Every structure is written in structure tokens, then in C-alpha cells.
Amino acid sequence: MNAKELLLILREIKDVSFSSVDNSGNPKCRIIDIMLIEDERLYFLTARGKDFYRELMENNHVAVTALTKNFESIRLEGKANKVGDNKYYLDKIFECNPAMNEVYPGDSRNILDVFCIDKGIIEYFDLSKHPIYRQTLSFGGEKIKDKGYFINETCINCKKCFNLCPQSAIYELNGIMNIKNENCLHCGLCYENCPVKAVERW
């Protein structure tokens, strides 16, 4: 799966969860529609009177989550910026999402501002697979940061982590243990139990 495909899945799911942070530094979230995907750009909108709008004006980092019908979860993180040509995108969005006319009939649509996320990280996570499967992709040129755990060269090959891992995501390579990140829950069981502290967080 590539990032574009995951963005299109978000558009298909349409109603997704958008998280932001309020001015007290606390998390906020609400269901928001993915209105449009163009290349690797994701568009949504909100009304200027809403708390969500205020939050975006103060901190434009957003985190998006959605769940497919097959219980695969998709997470996206990026920054949301207002588009330059609001009227153009508003009209385009209302054309592609005609139900919007029921909520904001006629000219009332002009209270809405369109936002775009043009780069970010998108993560796919399937907890129903055995072992679980995860994949992290970037779009719009964002850099991927390593997450989860790795085992360093101080590993004494005692295989404690290998025996404990709930997903059998640990294997031996060149005499030391390794974590297969795509199957790792990031649960930290290996990290807590390594007798020589060879398991590190990225």
C-alpha cells in the first residue's frame, strides 16, 4: 500500500476523527468529513465560529484516525493550512459532496474555510492479522521518524524477549535478537524484561 492509496481510503471512509489541541493544551476531537483528495493533498473544512477553527488557528497540528470496515486502522499526522482560494475549493467540495447543501444551504457555505494537509505521516495498522501488521508511510515529502523499539549490540542472545513477545516479532540475526517492526505492537514487554537493557526506544 502506498500513501496515496491510504489517503483515498480515508476519503472513502469519509467520516473520520480529527484531533487538535485547545489553548489549555488539552486534546479535542470531533468527526470531520474528508472532502477531497487531490494528488497527495487532503482537504477538509470547518466553520469560522467553531472551536475547531480557533484551535487550528493557534496550533495547526492535526491527528486523524479512521477505521476501515475490516477493522484496519489508519492514522495520519500533519499540519492543516487554509487554502489560498477558498471560494474555488468550497464550490468544488460542495459539488463533490452534495449533502453539504443540506447542512449549509445557499450562501451560508461562506462561513466555511477550507483547509489542506499537504504533507504528513500516515500509518496503517491491522490488529486482526496474526501477527499484527503495521506500515508507516509519508506523503508530500514528510520525513518518517523511526518509532517503537530496537535491540542494540549489547544483546547477550538470552532469548528472553524472543520468548515473551506476544506477536513473535523477534528473530535472531547474526547471533543477536532483532525486532521485526512491521509486526511489533510497541507494547514494551521486551524493553521491560531485557536483563542487559539492550532493548531501546527509537
Added chain:
Amino acid sequence: MNAKELLLILREIKDVSFSSVDNSGNPKCRIIDIMLIEDERLYFLTARGKDFYRELMENNHVAVTALTKNFESIRLEGKANKVGDNKYYLDKIFECNPAMNEVYPGDSRNILDVFCIDKGIIEYFDLSKHPIYRQTLSFGGEKIKDKGYFINETCINCKKCFNLCPQSAIYELNGIMNIKNENCLHCGLCYENCPVKAVERW
């Protein structure tokens, strides 16, 4: 609908979005299972090695969103605290949610800590109704804060807001305009257009 009923709907939906804030003050979210509802208490769990766990340890405010099959959205805000008797709740949760044994087989469940949200605000929002419908409830004794807009006594009864409101949520009462909050989008169109600034945010 009361708060307990909405909590039970969250449990039925089960896979919901949980938002938290990381140590840079940015939003994070992921799909989390609602594992148990007891009275007005909501239980979930996460592994001690996960970023989510760290975030909760630094700021235990969480925001939860979910969508019913009929596209009604439910939002919950509260504080998540670790339960006193982790083993008791872990075992209970695994009994009520047997699929957890596939993800954390055997003793590996002990890497999980159970959290409880025992008070908070829960909001129901139905965008498919005409007019839209919203309801805010509290549970566990949390106090509800007014949100959205109201019209103060400086209203000159020009009816501009009445004519603009996309959801016809404004009505006349005793010679001035009023907002029916349960049908209000909080879009701010009345607020932006009132010629005498009689529309205020709560």
C-alpha cells in the same frame, strides 16, 4: 438519551478514537477499544511501552470520538486514571473481550495497564437530522460548560441572524432573537453578521 446510554453505545461501537497530547503539545490519536462500562465508568487499556501510555502519564486529559452506524457522532472528554487493582480489571476485560487473547496471549497481558474515565462530558451530534441536533450530557458528576453562542439584550430585532442561520435555529422570544442551542451548528454566521454585536460566545 442519558449519559449512561451514550456510554453503552460507545461500548457497542467498541473501536473508537482516543486523542491525547504529546510532550511537544501536539495532538495524537489512535483507535482504542472500549473494554468495559460499569455504571458511568469507562475502561480501556494500553501497553506500558506505547507512546499513548507516556502521553497519559504526562497529561491524562483524553478526548474520544465515535460514529454510530446511523452517522450520529459521540464525543467524550474526561481524565483517564489508572485503576487501583490492575490484575482484577485486566482479567475481567479479557473475559469480556476474548479476542484480546489473540493479541496478548498468556501472561503477556501483564504489559497492559487499565485506565478508567469516571467523569466527563459526553456530546451527541446528529448532522443527518434537519435541523441538526446536539445534546450535551455529563457523567460522574462533571459540570457542563455552556458552548456555542447566545444573543444578548442589545439585540435590535433586525432578524438578520434569523434569515442567515443555515439550520433555522434562531427564533424570536419577547421581542429579541434567541438561539436554540440544540439545533445550532456553532458555525458563527450570526456572530459574524450581527450589526450590533449582540451575538456572543458562551
